[in-house]
Amino acid sequence: MKGIIFTEFMELVEQQFGLEVLDEVLEMSGDEGIYTAVGSYDHKDLVKLIVNLSKKTNIDATTLQQVFGKTVFKTLLASIPPTASIGTSSTTFQFLRHVEDYIHVEVKKLYSDAHPPQFDFISETETEMIMDYQSARCMSNVCLGLIEGCAEHFGESVRVQMTPQMEDGSLVRFNLTVS
Known part of the structure; x- marks a missing residue:
């Protein structure tokens, strides 16, 4: 999966929930959060970030995916x-x-x-x-x-x-x- 998807996801999380929540989600995911827009990354890492954001915010993961897509x-x-x-x-x-x-x-x-x-x-x-x-x-x-x-x-x-x-x-x- 292209890195632009990851960078946009992290930007959305920071804007909507704050840098502290983003840092906690990255930590929960065992992810350093280092992505470049043109790099290629395993989509499972994005899934893990979404699932952990869901746990952190108590917002359903499918809803988070939908909001992210929009x-x-x-x-x-x-x-x-x-x-x-x-x-x-x-x-x-x-x-x-x-x-x-x-x-x-x-x-x-x-x-x-x-x-x-x-x-x-x-x-x-x-x-x-x-x-x-x-x-x-x-x-x-x-x-x-x-x-x-x-x-x-x-x-x-x-x-x-x-x-x-x-x-x-x-x-x-x-x-x-x-x-």
């Missing part, structure tokens, strides 16, 4: 070059298609060791999109937050229903409805 959307959006085709998106659905067709492709080109999640689009109308999220990292709640952040960015009201397709959470179907 928050990190703006940072990831800002990192996209202005000349990228994804910049022509004007709706949440268009943007999500571009994530799979552009961002995930570019990430793989830049970082041969990267394994971004895969979006498989099942069906789409003007108001409904059904897509599968597939990732060995099982972080569909981060994906949910990213979708919510995306919808907010485009000023759309999007209702999202998640249905696990695999028991381990590695495959989740998202049914998105614009209202």
Whole structure:
């Protein structure tokens, strides 16, 4: 997993809960907290940080993942070059298609060791999109937050229903409805 995800997570924890909580979560996790935005790290370290933040704050880990996804959307959006085709998106659905067709492709080109999640689009109308999220990292709640952040960015009201397709959470179907 790319380091930008780790650095953004730690920044969010510090902003929302304070440096003392971040230090305690890092200590609970046996983590020194030294990450660079372009480095690659084991996603299990992020999971451990989220679980320990949950223990420390008594906030459900899935909720923390969702909030993190929504928050990190703006940072990831800002990192996209202005000349990228994804910049022509004007709706949440268009943007999500571009994530799979552009961002995930570019990430793989830049970082041969990267394994971004895969979006498989099942069906789409003007108001409904059904897509599968597939990732060995099982972080569909981060994906949910990213979708919510995306919808907010485009000023759309999007209702999202998640249905696990695999028991381990590695495959989740998202049914998105614009209202």
